[in-house]
Amino acid sequence: MLSSAVTNDFDLSSISPSEYPYLKIVFEARDEVNLTPVPWKRWAILYEPMAEGILIWKGPEGPIVVQEGEGWSSNFGFVNISSKNFTVDSVKVDLEIFTKESQNREKQEFLIKAPAVGDTTLFSVTSPTLGKVKTNDVNVFVNKRVAPEPYYDNNFISLQSYLIVEADKTPPVLDVKFDGRTLKNRDYVSSTPKILLTMVDENKFRLKTDTAGITLLLKYPCSTSTCSFTRIPLSSNDLKWFPATASSDFRKLMMFSTSTLEPIRSHGMDTKPRALIFHAEFMCIAFG
Numbered sequence: 573m574l575s576s577a578v579t580n581d582f583d584l585s586s587i588s589p590s591e592y593p594y595l596k597i598v599f600e601a602r603d604e605v606n607l608t609p610v611p612w613k614r615w616a617i618l619y620e621p622m623a624e625g626i627l628i629w630k631g632p633e634g635p636i637v638v639q640e641g642e643g644w645s646s647n648f649g650f651v652n653i654s655s656k657n658f659t660v661d662s663v664k665v666d667l668e669i670f671t672k673e674s675q676n677r678e679k680q681e682f683l684i685k686a687p688a689v690g691d692t693t694l695f696s697v698t699s700p701t702l703g704k705v706k707t708n709d710v711n712v713f714v715n716k717r718v719a720p721e722p723y724y725d726n727n728f729i730s731l732q733s734y735l736i737v738e739a740d741k742t743p744p745v746l747d748v749k750f751d752g753r754t755l756k757n758r759d760y761v762s763s764t765p766k767i768l769l770t771m772v773d774e775n776k777f778r779l780k781t782d783t784a785g786i787t788l789l790l791k792y793p794c795s796t797s798t799c800s801f802t803r804i805p806l807s808s809n810d811l812k813w814f815p816a817t818a819s820s821d822f823r824k825l826m827m828f829s830t831s832t833l834e835p836i837r838s839h840g841m842d843t844k845p846r847a848l849i850f851h852a853e854f855m856c857i858a859f860g
């Protein structure tokens with residue numbers, strides 16, 4: 573009980589707003605002598621109003637369908653619908669992407685400018701689509717009960733099943749050429765062939781830009797029938813590799829000298845990852 577003898581104005585400033593952000597005030601009048609309690613006349617609470625924001629969604633209309641690895645974005649606005657400015661310069665945006673298939677939640681946080689009176693702060697949200705195959709919910713919350721506002725429910729928007737990510741179903745193809753031609757098994761090549769290995773991938777959103785998962789093995793002649801493969805280091809001076817770009821595929825170029833029947837084996841892996849294996853035997857001959 574705050575007071576048992578209120579006869580006029582009562583000051584509530586002594587109550588901590590951080591400890592008691594919400595108050596329920598009950599008026600009770602009693603007269604045990606004459607049994608004529610004071611009648612209710614009027615109730616007026618004087619206070620300093622605060623800023624009030626509302627989150628609006630500006631599209632695009634969903635659902636958004638993209639290929640795994642492809643980018644996407646959605647646009648929002650945070651509007652100050654009150655006659656007061658926020659007490660902070662910026663407010664925090666909490667973004668959550670919930671992938672229903674894997675039950676994974678990706679969370680992001682970033683700041684936007686607190687809108688002035690009657691103004692709107694525009695912003696967009698996005699996230700990588702790798703590992704988010706199938707249906708995703710997009711949840712956005714601005715000012716998650718940090719800066720004071722009368723209401724926070726209108727600061728949250730949940731876009732159910734808004735982002736649909738299609739899996740990359742087509743594996744890349746490993747193309748190997750010796751001196752510009754494709755070999756048949758046990759084919760003849762020159763003693764100093766140029767070998768070009770190209771990883772052709774139709775998915776232009778997941779470019780192979782490093783040598784992770786790439787293995788090159790070459791079997792040299794030996795005196796036994798069970799010669800082992802030798803790994804060719806990708807840092808070798810006889811080998812150059814070129815990352816995939818928007819206009820070219822991942823490539824490896826080798827130049828070396830050989831002298832007899834030698835198998836070559838290459839293992840490639842794209843960003844999925846999915847294994848690609850090339851194996852061929854060839855006979856080297858010298859001209860001259």
